[in-house]
Amino acid sequence: MNAFSSLMDGFGTALTPINLLWAAVGVLLGTAIGVLPGIGPAMAVALLLPVTYGLEPTGAFIMFAGIYYGAMFGGSTTSILLNTPGESAAVVAAIEGNPMAKSGRGAQALAAAAIGHFAGGMIGTVLLVALAPKVADLAVDIGAPDYFAIMVLAFIAVTSVLGSSRIRGLASLLIGLTLGLVGLDQMTGQQRLTFGSLQLADGIDVVIVAVGLFAIGEALWVAAHLRRTSGQAIPVGRPWLGRQDVRRTWKSWLRGPLIGFPFGAIPAGGAEIPTFLSYVTEKRLSQHKDEWGKGAIEGVAGPESASSASAAGTLVSMLTLGLPTTAVAAVMLAAFQQYGIQPGPLLFERESELVWGLIASLFVGMVLLLALNLPLAPLWAKLLRIPRPYLYAGILFFAAVGAYAVGGEAIDLVILLIIGLIGFGMRRYGLPVLPAVIGVILGPNAEQQLRRALQISDGSVSGLVDTPFSVSVYAVVALIVLWPLLRKLARGPLKSRRNVTE
């Protein structure tokens, strides 16, 4: 069956009234939570995960996709109207978006962002449809050593590429791996780090770790440093664009995805780099250079389109390889594991209906997002005025609901608080949170693949590098590890040459 007919079947799944309802609920909830200041997409999806517990997998993931895109859109609304981006991907939207809002063009900035998200998401998802089955086909024969190599790549990429300090990234990863060890060993049933406790023998649920690190950790951290005077949101009317604006922005909307999509698919920090690259590109190509920094509409349109397309790129590696490249993808992977579904090359074969239903619902979600958000924008802007005590009390409240819903055990709330305090400490001392989450989610899996690979090779380490695929992945790993050294070497001669020309 080719991708197109599978996609049509997917639309058959996504367009049933009940799934359409879940998509709409997801988009609305995602936008509402994403708009709230201080809540980025990762925390939004972690907090909203329990909402999907009672649903069957297809409905749950359709809703989840809506939440994801909604939260991303909501985040850019916050940056434009409040000039205080909650997460790195929305930083760029604030550079031009906020001056626009200040000079009374907030409606146009929001419209450029919304349509940018729509265009980027659409193009990105079309690329996902075209590429994902091919990647899955290529990857379908990969075995335990290859999986292990991919996971090593994920660990190394997430500790080295993101954040400013590799040691701190590595420390965070090891904390996550340790949390992942707690419980019964999957292969022998051996108790590890359970200290004889029955509750710990089940292991620590990844949802509790994600909610603890993202939501509780963040709420406590903000509580310790709460800004007593919060910024004023700029009131805004219904978003619209004049003909002049459309003429300036349509190329930016189309250029964004070309930058965003590839960056989303590789473990390079999600939307942070591509939004910035898109901003720089648009600035260079712009015919209104004098407006930059004072509210150039292209500077909103391009990056927002790039960020939305990078989300689609993220889904390619998440669905076909089980490789999460962003915090949101990590939480999504945890959600798949909740249903006993393992994303990877076989996902397209085994769970064809679910995957294509999910992909089709991305298109549906994007249309809903555009249709709902343009008229509702003034309402979303009102959410920015929520008193901060209520906002962070609400985060703690819903985190408690989520953790309790996982297993119905009060002890989970205590574990949640402890992990939240770890998250607090990590924020205080600049340990990035994402490596820990990736460590918890991929750690147990990586161990299993490692042991399986070594079982096949009868304990010989060469069993880990006996396929061309794993060798090339390790080559990439080596490149990332040696990158600072290589850059130093490359910069050396460059610098001396520059000195000569001066």
Added chain:
Amino acid sequence: MTTTDVPPERRDRRTWLREHSELGVCVMLLALGAVVLTDALTMDVEITQRGPVGPKTVPVAVGIGLLAVSVLLAVDVLRGGRGKAEGGEDVDLSEPADWRTVLLLAGVFLATAVLIEPVGFPVAGALLFWGAAYALGSRSFHRDPLIAAGLSLATYVVFNNLLGVPLPGGPLMGVL
């Protein structure tokens, strides 16, 4: 005013410790590594172990990794490296940390964990929200409890009755 009473060398030591408080992270990592290693090495693996790599190997590797990273981090801190505290929309890093709020919030959260089963979610959740809002500085004694009760009850009904995610009702829901 008290700083003048403290001998200078102790004051120096105190400021040194404050500036190097990140070493606490190293101590924690070291302790965690020790716990992981002890647990792994005292594991009595039975003969049922399948394959050349048993349940010990990875914990041992993680434990050693934790010890190594704690030493590396300590070296980095002593050389002047500092982890950058995370910024955010509502974060004001120019003020010192407000520990009272953090402890209050942690206390409220623990109380919820204790209360959720005996008194049920609607009551425990409302107390959590109100308590947290109070700790964060909200002092509206007529509005806060109402919002807390409304939010908690609505969440209970939506999750328990609409979404099929069971939450404990407690005696209150038994009465209603």
